Amino acid sequence: MRARVTLQIEVAFSEPVRSANTLLRLTPRSFDSLHVLDWFVGVEPVATLRRSEDGYGNLSHSCSHAGPLERIVLTAEGQVETQDAAGVAHGLHEKQPLDLFLRHCHDGPGAEIVDFAKTINGADRLSRLHQLMGALNETIAFAPTDSAPRAAAEVFAEGKGCAREIAQIFVTAARAQNIPARFVSGLLLDGAEGAAFHGWAEAHVENIGWVAFDAALGFCPRDAHLRLAHGVDYWAAAPWRQAFSGYAEPTVETRLKVTAARQASWQTQQ
Amino acid sequence: MLARTADNIYWVSRYLERADFLARLIEASNRISALPTTYAAKQDEWTSVLIASGADETFPKHFDVANEANVIAYLAFDPRNLSSIRSCIEFARTNARAVRTALTVEMWEHINSAWIKLKAFEQRHSDPTAIDREALIGFLDFVKETSSLYDGFGYRTMLRNDIYYFARLGVSLERADNTARVLDVKYQLLLPEHEPLGGSVDYFQWSAILRSVSALTAYHWVYRESIKPWNVADLLILRQEMPRSLIHCTSEVVRWLDAIGNQYGRHGNAQRQARAIQRKLENASIKEIFQSGLHEFVDGFITENNGLANAIAEQYLLG
């Protein structure tokens, strides 16, 4: 599908803060099933946005603000064209070896998730991953939110989480099965969710490569998942991170607007 | 110098000065409460001590009755009271430890051993509400000595640069605040209607006020007459030669802020605000103060002094 996407994150501080530093991973990178036609990232109040490529190959921006500062508005918008590749993510810019994505998650896998992973016993890796996605989709209730994800073990124990939390569990369980897996953060273009940010997982399958799995929705991402960044865990791929100095409570409001653009309507001679 | 270093040094001074003030306040109140009941104060002595020390809001959370044992325990030894003597010494030491290399060896070693002694005292007296008067007097002497020695070591051993200025600034600012607090709590006793009628019970209150800011002897040297309430107010507010008077403390604050501003080649808000307070005191007379209201005057001073402390923090300490 072809869509125009506008994402806005508005942070309001209860008291003016002395300074704030922000890191954004809000710029998608084209690969076989995603073509980024144009893309723009902005911040208000105006500050220099420094663009760089992180250790995974994600495009990131960073900026800093000197206070007193009461609010910051981050905007990302552009036009993208996505294709349904049944979750297979080919043509990605890879900078890290598979081994990295077998690493135990930061807070340890948690005994319950390991036990759960053991119950998955399909014939081959791909079928095990589908089984895992199905099982998680059944076990963990999907409750969309934009607040920061909790630890995988905690969410698993509660049996309820947002897409990004469920993706973390998927990653943890896949690794417990010795399958390289990583966290992907992105946006959902068909607006089926009550949150702007979405998250899913990618697992590596021999002879195919990276395949995306969305355990929260229970299917492999098709063309409504806009991929922003990947990393060893949520924090490495988080769409934005911010730290500020001052005693204030931030209130964050995230707005996502997606308008489906028409397909190029004139066919031309091939 | 790091803003945080200045902050730590300034607060070591403030906390030690506050500990010293609390010790004197407890001592003075102890004297009053030891008087036979016929001389006893009209107002509840221990409650006013709580107010003067700013502990009246938190005290009821931990105790039912504001009696001598409870108030002393709370003001002197209670770790739950963030402005108890114990907390002040602990915080002073924590601040000092964070910047130990900015202090001279003598200052650090002194405050560190004071803290070790404090721990030892706590170990000997596990129930602070059961401390007898003798032990208390020993403890209060130790507290006064701690802050005097720290001052003295600083005076003798520190380089005269910004580090020293911030240390002195803390002392002067805190001292001004403490004197103003005593005045604020006891102002009714100083109003003109309290004419001394030979052997008034108020006499002991006035001398207690003087004692709490160690000005009893100074009073006699300055006025050479028996204690009159307006003189007490004059001494504590407008007498430049009185080291704990509001005007003297403020002049010192101006002096140290100017020294800092000169060293850095830049004067700012803090300097301006300090000079404004100083001017106001210089232009005041005790008669006018009484006419327009002693309470309002002192109250206004406390607010301005706090505002000045915020300006200092903003300009130098928070970075």
Added chain:
Amino acid sequence: MSQGFFDEMTNGATDPRAIYSGVADWLRAAPPEILDARREQAELLFRKIGITFAVYGDKEAAERLIPFDIIPRLLGADEWARLEAGLIQRVKALNMFLTDIYGRQEVLKAGIIPPDLVFRNECYRPEMQGHRAPHDIWTHIAGIDIVRVDDEDFYVLEDNCRTPSGVSYMLENREMMMRLLPGLFAGHAVLPVDNYPDNLLASLRSAAPPHCADDPRIVILTPGQFNSAYYEHSFLADKLGVELVEGRDLTVRDDIVYMKTTEGEKRVDVIYRRVDDDFIDPLVFRPDSVLGAAGLMGAYLAGNVTLANAPGAGVADDKAVYTYMPDIIRFYLGEEPKLKNVATWRCREQDALKYVLEHLSELVVKEVNGSGGYGMLVGPHASKEQIETFRQKLLSDPDGFIAQPTLSLSTCPTSFQGGVAPRHVDLRPFVLSGADGVRIVPGGLTRVALKEGSLVVNSSQGGGTKDTWVLATNAK
């Protein structure tokens, strides 16, 4: 004297080794009261200056002294020369290894070391991939733990490439000895260590980013006064004449690091950080950390500030990577390692695991990612239950462990209330790497296991320290 251990004073003979003759004479002549008196004096002095350390999980003794032993530990000039050459070689290889891992990864392509050891290790920082540390120096300050088992060889027990501590004790112990036993000290030609702070400053200056050719501003970043090594941080800041900053003193704006001073913000060029990777930047690593500065990694990656040691350096001091160090040295330098490695079973390997499980009561088992003597099993001293617990741990996570034979660590005479007896020791020399070469002062921190028979020298586990005297004269 303990059986079967190399005693550095006697080597099992009645007469002391030549370099120890002075110490032996002194010990014979000094009445026990003198030793006791000196020991008490030392403790009093240490407490007064406040050289304390905090023990995690021990609230009562939140500030404790590390026991100091007044009998020096001696090394001959010839012994030191061998050790020094080995240390230089090892630290060069460690820096080259790190440059390679975060760069072309030749060592992996050549099959010298299994990639999963590197990439599955939490200390490998993907954020650093493709980045070149300024001047290719990753571990500016390394502490290499050395043990002896005879009068010939030095063994490396462990490499510390992150934030090794203990150097303040090396310096303070020397001051203490010169004050307490001036006669004994003067009778030996002891090589000085007190130029360490100058060397450290020179190394840090040389590692500054290119934009500040003339006068880089250097700071030491501490987690704060409740950190166990806070004394050392403030000690070093004082000796170096640099600011001791905490994370909240720093602010990063447009990829430039500033410190907040009473005169406004000042740009910072080199940060000797004593804060772990995980905590240095809440935007990149742990989001809940308040010990670092937001944006620090961005400034670092932009080349505007040097972090010493570099983020990600910890992947080289991993206990599993350790076992490959001899091969790593051969690979990069084409030389035979001058210091030996302790024989190690990698429990990740089937055969090794089998052997280890069968010989738990003889071996020392260590967690690959543990430090400070925590998470460690000393087989010969362990109870049956402890051994069983470790057996289970090993079975559930063999990759997480290595095992080594119980080393016959050398012993040195050590003084106690009313007597002198041999106790096991190790040595941590500090190796400084700058753009202009490697610097080592002759000496290091000798740690001594004060409990009789104990092999654990860590201060958090009841170890003490000694002054280490490298003499101008040879041992042989």
